[in-house]
Amino acid sequence: MQQTRSVELGAGLFALLGIGALFFLTTQTTGRDDFDEDRAYSVEARFENIGSLKKRAPVAMSGVTIGRVVDIEFDARALEAVVTIVIDSKFDQIPDDSDASILTAGLLGSQYIGLQAGGSDIYLEDGSEILFTQSAVVLENLIGKFLVNMGSGDDE
Amino acid sequence: MLRDIYTAFVEFARTFGAFQLFFLRLLRHTPAVLFTRFPLVIKQVYNAGALSLVIIMVSGTFVGGVLGLQGMDILGLFAAEDAVGIFAAFALIKELSPVVTALLFAGRAGTALASEIGLMKATDQLAAMEMMAVNPVKRVVVPRFLGGVIAMPFLVAIFSAVGLLGAHLVAVSLFGVDVGAFWQQMQQTLEMDDVMEGVYKSIVFGIVASSLAVFEGYNAIPTAEGVGRATTRTVVLTAIAVLILDFMITAALI
Numbered sequence: 001m002q003q004t005r006s007v008e009l010g011a012g013l014f015a016l017l018g019i020g021a022l023f024f025l026t027t028q029t030t031g032r033d034d035f036d037e038d039r040a041y042s043v044e045a046r047f048e049n050i051g052s053l054k055k056r057a058p059v060a061m062s063g064v065t066i067g068r069v070v071d072i073e074f075d076a077r078a079l080e081a082v083v084t085i086v087i088d089s090k091f092d093q094i095p096d097d098s099d100a101s102i103l104t105a106g107l108l109g110s111q112y113i114g115l116q117a118g119g120s121d122i123y124l125e126d127g128s129e130i131l132f133t134q135s136a137v138v139l140e141n142l143i144g145k146f147l148v149n150m151g152s153g154d155d156e
Numbered sequence: 157m158l159r160d161i162y163t164a165f166v167e168f169a170r171t172f173g174a175f176q177l178f179f180l181r182l183l184r185h186t187p188a189v190l191f192t193r194f195p196l197v198i199k200q201v202y203n204a205g206a207l208s209l210v211i212i213m214v215s216g217t218f219v220g221g222v223l224g225l226q227g228m229d230i231l232g233l234f235a236a237e238d239a240v241g242i243f244a245a246f247a248l249i250k251e252l253s254p255v256v257t258a259l260l261f262a263g264r265a266g267t268a269l270a271s272e273i274g275l276m277k278a279t280d281q282l283a284a285m286e287m288m289a290v291n292p293v294k295r296v297v298v299p300r301f302l303g304g305v306i307a308m309p310f311l312v313a314i315f316s317a318v319g320l321l322g323a324h325l326v327a328v329s330l331f332g333v334d335v336g337a338f339w340q341q342m343q344q345t346l347e348m349d350d351v352m353e354g355v356y357k358s359i360v361f362g363i364v365a366s367s368l369a370v371f372e373g374y375n376a377i378p379t380a381e382g383v384g385r386a387t388t389r390t391v392v393l394t395a396i397a398v399l400i401l402d403f404m405i406t407a408a409l410i
Contacts, residue, residue: 004195004199007198007199007202008195008198008202010202010206011198011199011201011202011205011206013206014201014202014205014206014209014307014310015201015205015306015310017209017310017314018205018307018309018310018311018313018314019310019313020317021310021313021314021316021317021318022309022310022313022355024313024317025249025313025316025317025351025354026348026351028339028343029245029249029320029342029343029346029351030343030346030347030348030350030351056347
């Protein structure tokens with residue numbers, strides 16, 4: 001009887017350890033806490049060029065992550081990219097004339113959307129659209145412009 | 157020559173078919189064993205899981221440590237030592253933990269299962285049970301199978317967790333990578349799907365490794381040599397099956 005008890009105890013401790021390890025893996029190694037869809041509102045933004053922006057990319061204001069990209073689609077009529085983002089409803093006082101730009105974290109890092117506050121008294125709400133947007137900077141275009149400038153500089 | 161190949165192929169196909177029938181038999185008895193003989197399963201979780209903890213934890217620490225060393229070396233080329241956490245976490249959680257744990261499990265618990273059941277058969281214990289109207293598959297085989305199936309995901313999770321601590325030990329304590337950078341970059345890059353990929357793999361590998369071990373034991377030739385051969389085949393077959401399945405699951409999930 002004593003032996004059965006210790007075996008059961010061993011099996012129980014083992015399972016607890018395993019569950020603890022699973023808990024550790026799911027909470028400590030993955031950081032992006034999913035927003036509660038109930039406590040977030042979604043906003044659209046249209047960009048001419050989104051570069052390499054991906055779903056789940058962060059949306060940051062003043063460098064603080066306040067939301068996430070949930071959907072990227074292409075509007076075939078307007079020939080624009082339509083990016084749907086959700087913003088935590090804690091942050092419900094973002095002026096509706098704020099502008100969104102696609103920025104790059106670090107020199108070669110992943111891209112994210114940066115919001116710059118506007119001055120309007122009307123706030124963004126579920127379903128509204130960010131009107132002022134700035135496309136991603138495409139490195140090739142930048143280099144192209146730079147080379148053209150170099151060329152014209154030589155003529156003078 | 158051709159004839160040998162032909163015989164080998166037929167023999168392989170026959171064993172494969174026998175394994176499938178045996179597997180169905182295991183599944184058929186699983187619910188009954190889970191509900192009526194759960195103490196037997198607990199004992200086997202202890203045997204397959206708790207007793208494998210030492211080898212899993214020691215291996216995990218060193219595998220994680222090696223990933224830390226190699227990561228420092230190779231990421232140092234790009235001055236990206238901070239990313240060693242991402243490197244170790246991806247390698248461990250998605251690939252190394254499930255595969256290495258399954259191989260260690262085959263060596264530690266699979267061989268024990270195969271030889272135990274094989275020896276029971278060789279010493280006519282299984283036949284004696286049948287004489288007493290006790291179904292040996294239900295009494296002996298299924299609890300061992302379920303014990304392994306339950307233990308494996310836990311073992312894999314423990315391997316990953318301990319491995320990450322090993323990588324932390326090497327990268328942060330030994331090489332002075334910033335502790336915040338190590339964990340934060342990992343957290344920013346890893347997603348729940350990546351962790352789940354490891355969990356799915358561990359479940360599949362648990363089923364494969366345990367069922368192969370009990371199958372080999374149950375179908376061992378009841379002699380000393382036969383039991384030895386069954387033990388060897390358990391390790392070989394599990395290793396091959398796990399590595400092939402790993403490729404297939406990864407291809408399907410990516």
